Amino acid sequence: LVRCPGLMVVSRCPDKETRLLAELVTFADRFSADVEIASPDTVLLDLSGTRRKHFNGMECLPDSEVEVSHALADTPDLAHFAVLEPRTRGRFISTREIGMLPLSLLGRIGGDAGFLPQLQLLGLQTLGDFCRLPKQGLTERYGARAGYWHDLVSGKIHRLLKLHRPPESFLQAMEFDDPVHSGEALVFVCNRMLHVLASRLAARHVAAGTLKVRLTLIEGFLNREIHLPE
Numbered sequence: 001l002v003r004c005p006g007l008m009v010v011s012r013c014p015d016k017e018t019r020l021l022a023e024l025v026t027f028a029d030r031f032s033a034d035v036e037i038a039s040p041d042t043v044l045l046d047l048s049g050t051r052r053k054h055f056n057g058m059e060c061l062p063d064s065e066v067e068v069s070h071a072l073a074d075t076p077d078l079a080h081f082a083v084l085e086p087r088t089r090g091r092f093i094s095t096r097e098i099g100m101l102p103l104s105l106l107g108r109i110g111g112d113a114g115f116l117p118q119l120q121l122l123g124l125q126t127l128g129d130f131c132r133l134p135k136q137g138l139t140e141r142y143g144a145r146a147g148y149w150h151d152l153v154s155g156k157i158h159r160l161l162k163l164h165r166p167p168e169s170f171l172q173a174m175e176f177d178d179p180v181h182s183g184e185a186l187v188f189v190c191n192r193m194l195h196v197l198a199s200r201l202a203a204r205h206v207a208a209g210t211l212k213v214r215l216t217l218i219e220g221f222l223n224r225e226i227h228l229p230e
Helices: 014-028 074-085 103-107 116-121 125-133 135-142 142-155 183-203
Strands: 037-038 044-047 211-218 221-227
Touching: 014 037, 014 044, 044 074, 074 142, 103 116, 103 125, 125 142, 135 142
Parallel strands: none
Antiparallel strands: 037 044, 211 221
């Protein structure tokens, strides 16, 4: 503190991190029902059947204004590599572009990368340097795990996602800080909630037959049940 009087230490808050991850998963659920939790702050989505343009302009989570970064690639792990590097965020990344990323990313996406310090001692700096090494020689010297990483970085491994399946619920709720007196504000919020609901239904290839609406008034409640046309 004497050397750095402006230093501020921020402690982690597990409860807030858990809530943030839940919000991130809920947000990802709007685009695809196939979601994998890769780390406490990263999720992987299968977008093979969706339109990628929906991600244009995505900058923050709607409810918490937390900044969101995204990247697209042919395989889940290549997308994970790309989203960790600022230079490759916000667009589709080819396998060739993955090669320019730093070798240190191997130690950030999990798994056993104990051979990484030895590779750095050899002068390797990028994932491309790693891919240019012969796979057989890597496997013989550093074990089968090194060969697996070689295939993964080269885009030869296209694994299935480890799907996260939360309890099925299509409930949407909004609590106002102050009472709402105009229909315009209520319609705006309901429109936003219906878009979320429609996206989640479409991602699961199901349709809703009944829509239940409940308004909490200053005195009492107002309940309506809307039967949607076929």
